[in-house]
Amino acid sequence: MSIVENPLETLTRQQLRKRTSEKWQHYPQDVLPLWVAEMDVEPAPTVVEALTHALRTGDTGYPSGDPYPQAFQQFAAHQWGWDGFSADRMRTVPDVMTGISAAINVLTEPGDAVIVCSPVYPPFYLFTRELGRTVLEAPLTDNGRLDPAAISAAFEQARATTRQPVLLLANPHNPTGVAHTRYELTAVVEIARQFNGRIIADEIHAPLMLDGTPFTPLLSVDGAQNAFSVFSASKAWNLAGLKAAVLCAGPHAQADLARVSSTVDRGVSHLGVLAHTAALTDGQDWLTALLKGLTGNRNLVMELVREHLPGVEIQAPEATYLAWLDCTDLDLPEQGPDTPAAQHGLTGPAAFFFNHANVALNDGAPFGSGGQGHVRLNFGTSPAIVREAIEHMGAAVREFAD
Numbered sequence: 001m002s003i004v005e006n007p008l009e010t011l012t013r014q015q016l017r018k019r020t021s022e023k024w025q026h027y028p029q030d031v032l033p034l035w036v037a038e039m040d041v042e043p044a045p046t047v048v049e050a051l052t053h054a055l056r057t058g059d060t061g062y063p064s065g066d067p068y069p070q071a072f073q074q075f076a077a078h079q080w081g082w083d084g085f086s087a088d089r090m091r092t093v094p095d096v097m098t099g100i101s102a103a104i105n106v107l108t109e110p111g112d113a114v115i116v117c118s119p120v121y122p123p124f125y126l127f128t129r130e131l132g133r134t135v136l137e138a139p140l141t142d143n144g145r146l147d148p149a150a151i152s153a154a155f156e157q158a159r160a161t162t163r164q165p166v167l168l169l170a171n172p173h174n175p176t177g178v179a180h181t182r183y184e185l186t187a188v189v190e191i192a193r194q195f196n197g198r199i200i201a202d203e204i205h206a207p208l209m210l211d212g213t214p215f216t217p218l219l220s221v222d223g224a225q226n227a228f229s230v231f232s233a234s235k236a237w238n239l240a241g242l243k244a245a246v247l248c249a250g251p252h253a254q255a256d257l258a259r260v261s262s263t264v265d266r267g268v269s270h271l272g273v274l275a276h277t278a279a280l281t282d283g284q285d286w287l288t289a290l291l292k293g294l295t296g297n298r299n300l301v302m303e304l305v306r307e308h309l310p311g312v313e314i315q316a317p318e319a320t321y322l323a324w325l326d327c328t329d330l331d332l333p334e335q336g337p338d339t340p341a342a343q344h345g346l347t348g349p350a351a352f353f354f355n356h357a358n359v360a361l362n363d364g365a366p367f368g369s370g371g372q373g374h375v376r377l378n379f380g381t382s383p384a385i386v387r388e389a390i391e392h393m394g395a396a397v398r399e400f401a402d
Contacts, residue, residue, distance in 0.1 A: 039380035050278035094267035113158035118368035177317020244272035308394025321380035328373035
């Protein structure tokens with residue numbers, strides 16, 4: 001099959017409205033949904049072919065073997081020039097947060113401290129607390145990067161109650177889109193070593209590097225041999241509904257991986273494994289076209305925010321299809337408890353833009369300290385929708401400023 005020039009421009013608004021997944025169904029039909037991390041794309045042809053073949057031949061049973069780890073190992077070597085992911089140190093798991101939870105369970109005890117670099121992906125808080133662990137925050141710097149001093153202070157605090165504290169890291173970072181450099185990761189690994197700590201990295205956005213920005217796998221960093229990382233093709237190829245991921249252990253963490261419960265992989269979808277494996281094996285051309293489109297959309301977001309939302313601070317994301325908008329200087333009016341946004345649990349600027357611009361964004365508050373007054377915008381859609389949404393947001397701000 002031929003590869004489309006830009007996967008983000010193949011679907012019409014009418015086609016997207018017919019989707020039954022969360023992004024386009026959660027909010028009313030007149031709201032533009034730029035929130036949850038789903039993209040508005042058709043699947044890569046190789047994924048369609050793999051699933052079509054499975055359905056036509058009745059290959060819809062339980063997963064078998066380890067094709068996903070092997071495909072990921074080959075993808076990492078080709079895409080990032082690193083062959084250190086070893087299939088014999090991987091477990092196929094249903095999704096990234098299941099893999100993270102499994103790693104937390106083997107590295108810590110109930111009541112132990114888990115450190116997160118806030119603002120960060122809200123399930124880091126939710127899953128950690130549901131496991132009975134305590135969350136400590138190490139805030140990012142003002143420009144959204146890892147702060148060694150804050151991380152060191154959090155480890156020191158954690159050591160008061162926890163024998164082996166864990167740092168849960170988003171690499172690249174969600175929601176800021178920052179791509180951690182090898183230098184930054186090396187510094188964090190050294191801090192963890194000093195405090196007898198361990199690191200678990202969520203690397204689900206790793207294939208989504210924009211403008212050729214390099215990705216550094218945590219396990220490729222000197223000193224990270226006892227770390228864990230979790231990867232899934234679900235974000236880069238838009239496969240969230242096809243459950244599969246891989247939990248990866250460094251060479252010094254293999255014994256810990258062996259202690260992961262055998263029940264962890266019970267929810268893995270056979271069709272998910274087939275889809276993810278096909279994407280990693282034969283979906284490179286599609287991914288290249290997507291990254292070109294996402295880079296264009298990222299640049300468009302920066303241009304439109306400057307033009308229509310001059311009071312908003314934004315730093316160009318180096319990875320992901322997520323933009324983190326600082327709206328704290330907009331002086332937006334408070335939104336009451338009886339507004340449509342409040343009925344959906346939205347607060348702050350996310351509530352304002354929902355009520356007055358008909359644009360659904362992620363509320364920054366659940367991302368932890370530093371998230372208040374911010375919104376997360378998903379630009380993994382067509383340029384036309386990105387433009388319309390930000391123009392509506394700007395018009396709403398100007399209306400209340402006049």
